[in-house]
Amino acid sequence: MTETKVIQRAIFQKHHQFSTTADNASEQGSEQEEKCVKIFGHQLLNGLATTHQLVAWVTRWTCSIIVEDMMIGISVTFVDKDGEEKHLKVPIGMSMLEAAHENDIELEGACEGSLACSTCHVIVMDMEYYNKLEDPSDEENDMLDLAFGLTETSRLGCQVIAKPELDGIRLAIPAATRNFAVDGYVPKPH
Amino acid sequence: MAIFQARTCLSRAFSTLAYHPLRVCVVGSGPAGFYTAEKLMKAHQGAEVDIIDRLPTPFGLVRSGVAPDHPETKIVVNQFSRVVQHERCSFFGNVTLGSSISLAELRELYHVVVLAYGAESDRVLGIPGEDLFGIHSAREFVWWYNGHPDCKNLDPDLKNTDTAVILGQGNVALDVARILLRPVTELATTDIATHALHVLEESSIRRVYLVGRRGPVQAACTAKELREVLGIKDIRIHIPEADLLKSPEDEEEIKNSRIQRRVYELLSKAASNGHSSPRLGQRELHFVFFRKPDSFFESDNRKGHVSGMHFEKTVLKGVGGGKQIAVGSGQFEDIESRIVLKSIGYKSVPVDGLPFDHQKGVVPNIRGRVLHDSSGDQTLLEEGLYVCGWLKRGPTGIIATNLYCAEETVASLFEDLDQGVLALQSCLPKPGKEGLLRLLGNRNVQVVPFSGWERIDSTERRLGSLKNKPREKLATWEELLKTAM
Numbered sequence: 001m002t003e004t005k006v007i008q009r010a011i012f013q014k015h016h017q018f019s020t021t022a023d024n025a026s027e028q029g030s031e032q033e034e035k036c037v038k039i040f041g042h043q044l045l046n047g048l049a050t051t052h053q054l055v056a057w058v059t060r061w062t063c064s065i066i067v068e069d070m071m072i073g074i075s076v077t078f079v080d081k082d083g084e085e086k087h088l089k090v091p092i093g094m095s096m097l098e099a100a101h102e103n104d105i106e107l108e109g110a111c112e113g114s115l116a117c118s119t120c121h122v123i124v125m126d127m128e129y130y131n132k133l134e135d136p137s138d139e140e141n142d143m144l145d146l147a148f149g150l151t152e153t154s155r156l157g158c159q160v161i162a163k164p165e166l167d168g169i170r171l172a173i174p175a176a177t178r179n180f181a182v183d184g185y186v187p188k189p190h
Numbered sequence: 191m192a193i194f195q196a197r198t199c200l201s202r203a204f205s206t207l208a209y210h211p212l213r214v215c216v217v218g219s220g221p222a223g224f225y226t227a228e229k230l231m232k233a234h235q236g237a238e239v240d241i242i243d244r245l246p247t248p249f250g251l252v253r254s255g256v257a258p259d260h261p262e263t264k265i266v267v268n269q270f271s272r273v274v275q276h277e278r279c280s281f282f283g284n285v286t287l288g289s290s291i292s293l294a295e296l297r298e299l300y301h302v303v304v305l306a307y308g309a310e311s312d313r314v315l316g317i318p319g320e321d322l323f324g325i326h327s328a329r330e331f332v333w334w335y336n337g338h339p340d341c342k343n344l345d346p347d348l349k350n351t352d353t354a355v356i357l358g359q360g361n362v363a364l365d366v367a368r369i370l371l372r373p374v375t376e377l378a379t380t381d382i383a384t385h386a387l388h389v390l391e392e393s394s395i396r397r398v399y400l401v402g403r404r405g406p407v408q409a410a411c412t413a414k415e416l417r418e419v420l421g422i423k424d425i426r427i428h429i430p431e432a433d434l435l436k437s438p439e440d441e442e443e444i445k446n447s448r449i450q451r452r453v454y455e456l457l458s459k460a461a462s463n464g465h466s467s468p469r470l471g472q473r474e475l476h477f478v479f480f481r482k483p484d485s486f487f488e489s490d491n492r493k494g495h496v497s498g499m500h501f502e503k504t505v506l507k508g509v510g511g512g513k514q515i516a517v518g519s520g521q522f523e524d525i526e527s528r529i530v531l532k533s534i535g536y537k538s539v540p541v542d543g544l545p546f547d548h549q550k551g552v553v554p555n556i557r558g559r560v561l562h563d564s565s566g567d568q569t570l571l572e573e574g575l576y577v578c579g580w581l582k583r584g585p586t587g588i589i590a591t592n593l594y595c596a597e598e599t600v601a602s603l604f605e606d607l608d609q610g611v612l613a614l615q616s617c618l619p620k621p622g623k624e625g626l627l628r629l630l631g632n633r634n635v636q637v638v639p640f641s642g643w644e645r646i647d648s649t650e651r652r653l654g655s656l657k658n659k660p661r662e663k664l665a666t667w668e669e670l671l672k673t674a675m
Contacts, residue, residue, distance in 0.1 A: 110589060110590060110593075111265045111266060114265060116262035117263070117266070118590055141452070142413040142414035142417065145413055145414075
């Protein structure tokens, strides 16, 4: 872990020199540095970004933009069972299950994101966004098998992690009761 | 006029909610019971929900059904614990419907009673020899390894035989197979009951047959459980390749069901991987398809004990709607085994005064409203009586199924409350919890409140930590009740 931190700091410092000379805002530097290191740490520890990716981001954007992106996050719309929309900002790296819970959106999460249930099932409303997601793992597919009202763009909320490309994604929470068939429920082919 | 009165009364009831709560009793503290309580309290700010359970411990099958090596599946108890910690919710364990208190008494004490006590018995095959020693229901076996206090003394004999037969190919059957075949060292760090661990440590079972009436396309398990059992360390899988041939009807079934397709694909993959030569002493799992149990036979040298099974080979026959059933072909085959575990389905048990459909093994109901009888007359409802979970829809589905099931029952309940069916009832105050506790006190029932369970919980965790287990389950009634005090 210490090693990771050193790497983060190195990345930041390298970039920081660049950004401060460019922006001439050295006083805000230490605060930004702290934020950056914190966020990069989160990304690395959660396996959401490799050191390589972070270096790439750092060299592409100025630190302030990265900080903004990561702190404010991407726009996500949840459409609940009654069709009501809720707009949120979800920080990069956060799962849609966590985001829903932080914003009092009624999305079940029986196994708390440990990939042992299907209760955080969400439907990605645009195929375009669905295609931007990594393919579901076997384990996620096993759980999706059991999700009620499965569609071609169904995912588990705990496995959809906010990343810049997903800005603007719309997620529907399936209307469970409407689709509820007691026995012999046959999910649609995927 | 009655409706008018009901409406006025109802609005009065709502306006004086603070003084006059809607008293609800949920019987059974498994997923169906807890989801019902949660939805109820969310939908009605004046609802007070008491959950009773015959065991001193809550959570039903999450505790005594979910396999010990599936800790992630049990995480849902966190959510259930938050529900019961709500000020409008209480848990009373060690209270048995039918003996501590009758259904009629409960309905007197509460405005609404929701029965969610599941299925605590087993379907039977009804074939000769079913009562021989060495034949257990999978439910008993699962309760045994999960430390359910009613099955601590099951003591299955895993020492005198190297072969076990499991009837059924659903997830429970797969759980049982996995527990029998998984290296015991891997189970030792789970919350498996210690009495079971000791028996498994000395088990001589090397070969397990999983027998199904139909074929690989119709196997009733899910992909996750199948993937797990196929992935057991150092195990040899046998799947007859001829059984994997699909008929046009099979193709149709697979096309219409993602889950069946994925299960079939896993089985075919495992069949083609299983060609390596076996090693001495390697454990084996045999999938046996197209076999219908015909009879059990008795051992010659151990009277009263099972020594094997007679199976009839089957073929599939379409019965319309894309469904195929197994029919006997007149050819027979035997498998020798001194232990047989029947995983052919659970069965609910009725209590006095409860309408029950013995054919289907459920309480007759429309969307959770209990019907007066199973004649099909949908107008005769049992006022204030509802049902949820396995008792309502039969013993199928996963934990999440109960979420939707509870939503449906709670929706029916509030429709009735809104439309006056329940209104007259609900505007009279009911004794609820206080009345219940008074009555149980008079009968010397040692009620275990949630704080009693918390004592059991912390004791189990403490004992578990000494053995590198998440918990060491207390598996006798005496220990549980003593610790809860």
